Amino acid sequence: MPPVISSWRDAILAALAEALRVVLAGIPVIIGALVILIIGWIIAGIFNGLTIRLLRALRFDQIADKAGLDEFIERTGVKLSPTEVIGLLVKWFVRIIALVAAADALNVPQVSVFLTQILLYLPNVIAAVLILILGALVARFVADVVKGAASSADLAADTANLLSGVTYWAILLVTIMAAIEQLGVARVLSGTVLTGIVGAVALTAALAFGLGCKELAGDIIAGRALQTNISPKDKITVGEHSGTVEKVGATSLVLDTPSGKVILPNTEVARSTVIKS
Template sequence: MPESLADRLEEGVQEIMLFLPQLAAALGILLAGYAVAKMVERGTDALLHRIGFDRWMREGGVTEALERAGTRLDPSTVLAKLIFWTVMLLVVLLAANAMGLVVVSALFRELLGYIPNVIAAVIVLVLGIVLGEFVKDLVLASAGGVPGVPTLARAAKGAVIILAVFMALEQLQIAQDIVLVAFIAVVGAAALAAGIAFGLGGRDIAAELAREWYERTRRRAAQVEASDPDEDSDPRPPRMTPPLPSGSPPQPPAPPVERGD
């Protein structure tokens, strides 16, 4: 027997009434989760500012990298916002489960499972930038006065950052085969460029280093010669007269030795 319009309306109303508690629960989860995420964001931002996180990132070159990327936010704010959206993804997953949305719940579950990879990639990239800045300062401190060393220091920093970028892409699992091939190509091109540059323009740098080493060696040799005693002085110790035994009369002085004409 076909259902009447009234029966269909009644079934629709019953489904809506059953769905309303789930919708209310999901909205409650979203509101509460948003409040918690905001609290976590503000607390993280305040804590990072208090411990001097921005100063560390500025010294490591991360702030400069963010400015080049076009963002005006400091590293503490960026990290706090990342934590906020991570918490919000978890909140949306809970809300989707409360509403019985299986597809949406599975999607956000996959996103949450991917978050550790994103965090690892960000950490690798930040450490790469910091390490690159450290390598640059180390090269400059070792031979900062030699011509061409600033360019070499910047090249070393860029090489470290490029390596960190490829490692971050590996953590993100983005086209791993393509990333591997690109990494090999970049390393090969960098090695070839470095060899050509050293062969064409490295002779002047090598000559400058050899000249500085030669000058230092000459100065040290001159200092050693200046500190040596006079060669004309008699190096033999003075002649000592043995003491007389007790009770012996004093000996007359020895007659002078006459020289022949």
């Protein structure tokens, strides 16, 4: 055999032998990494089930529904309940731990570092979700209190809903900003952009409140004037309505007529001819 061919053969055989040695040496490492992944996936499934059971025992879905989180999740197209979403986050938290351990076993530091960064970020996501839930609950509660107080003050239903809505979205905006800060996104956005967003929302709310309260202010002013001339139990006629005055409220007059109670806005009464009998 010519020397050139013999040297080529020896080189090829040496390369194949080295490759086989590397493969054989790496098989235990690969098997170990696979075992880590399998165990990690099993533990992740167990933690997912335990988390869902715990949250359901705590009636987490009902709490999230009151906060409006259920509706938000449905709008995103996710077909999972809030409990299942949290369970999924916990499952992937454990899975990523297993992936990091497997990457370390395979001696792939770049993958390990990347997965570790994701692992360290997941608690921020969970914390942001909890902030949103708690903030939405507080916003809903305070908005209901404002609506109840407005109704007790004899404000019109539209006005009460407007005040309640402005209160809800104002608190929810602060909550969203807190959640964004928790995620670290706020540090990326410039202060000017954040100020612009807050200013735009505040301006919109102020305009809506001002336009909505224009009629309310007229009713309140008219009510003050009516209370000096009309008292409960007075028998009056306002336009086509005749009956006994039951109440002169802050924004409306309640008239007990033969056909039932009639509620008239104070501005309408003030503009009409009132006949006292």
